[in-house]
Amino acid sequence: MTIRGKAHIAGAYEHPDRKIPDKSVAQVHAEVALGAVADAGLSLSDVDAYFCAGDAPGFGPLSMADYLGLKRLRYLDSTETGGSSYLVHVGHAAAAIAEGKCEVALITLGGLPRSRPVPRPSASALAPEAGFELPFGPTTVSMYALAARRHMYDYGTTSAQLAAIKVAASQHARHNPRAMLPNPVTVEEVLESPMISDPLHRLDCCVISDGGGALVVVSPEVARELRRQTVKVLGHGESPKLADNGRIDLTYTGAVWSGPRAFEEAGVTQADIDYVSIYDSFTITVLQTIEDLGFCEKGKGGAFVADGSLQAPHGRLPFNTDGGGLCNNHPVNRGGMTKVIEAVRQLRGEANGPVQVPDCELALAHGNGGSLGTRSAAATLILGREDA
């Protein structure tokens, strides 16, 4: 079985705010849910499937489903893979729709890490590996820094090459009035920003933002009834990359498995893709991912990004045209939702004017959740314009 063309994204909504001091987390989920169903031309009473991840407050999907008053639910999924969860959810929703289990799936993300920082989830202290990792003081940034260092050692990647990724994102963000960091930066400015965890500087890191987003995935039959232009789900792949019994390899990600699965299902190749949303928790995340997805040879990502390939609209591989997590928004420390939303904008021709890719027919969105340095989960979606 394949999901190719059997589900459409009909609604996509990014919370407009980046700092929300006066609302609850559930309220943010409600606002993005309403935004996404309105974008689709539907209402919450049409929703018969609900998807959320670890950011949703309460007990799995039940508390938020109850809070939102979803009365027709016949399908639930609270798969948690960190920032890639929402791409996983789109794939799972498409599969459920293709099997006739549901026809209007709502996926929500929301949270307030900027206004109300929360400590590391206590669940990680209960993990079986906890005693062998946490006492040594790993932080999110330092785990990605370990990956960057080893990639540099194996392939000669440089800090200036990583900085080029931030530069491209910042050139896109200046056209986004809601971007947290709207000012273009230079390679030198990235390299001169404070070192957080060597070799990653402050400007190699994504922003921390309140907010969220939501998606509505529907059956082709529902899509036909809607006036709004929808986006076809053509391919999906997901894969964890685990520590593999001490055989840690920090130079590649699960995209080496999720990418080929998505391309095969969609029946397209890298050369067919007009636009990519690439997970950008850190610059190194982007570099490894574009290599692993086959947009350049393994180890050659540094040279690929350094010559302007990522710049929209005319680079070889225009990426993250909203400014991405590096400059625009990384709500709840989970960038997967906004990756899908910007891909939908591109395919609808609704990206910010100067960075809209002309005649954008095929887009790829990719998420990576967890830690690049230990256990992570990759998810790849290939999406197509409604008439493509």
Added chain:
Amino acid sequence: MTAAAGGAGPLPTPAPPVNPETREFWAATAAGRLLLKRCLDCDSVIWYPRAICPDCSSLRTEWFAASGRGRVYSYTVNHRGEGAYQGSAPFVLAYVELDEGPRVMTNVVEADAADLAVGLPVEVVFHDTGDGSALPRFRPRKDR
């Protein structure tokens, strides 16, 4: 010793959670010994220690004494400690590839910034947590 290895004084030694699966490992660290597990069916070295062999699913495993030697696989000088490490920066987080094979998360200590490198030969040292366990950290080998 330089700022690269614990700028604000000695590194913290947070006690690891101990459970029946890992009690023997941590008790050995308190006595200055690094233990690893081996699978009795497929001979794989198992890391992190657990009751099941993640390579062949066998439940037949045994402890053995590791050499305590290895090489740095990757490292970072972290300037922003969190939790118990708040105020301890800069400090070195690393993966060390043990001579027995596994790549293990740890800290590199007693190292000059200029010595830090992928491939650096290191040996284990134990830092007592005061809770019946000691953290296996690594320092540059004198005979390298």
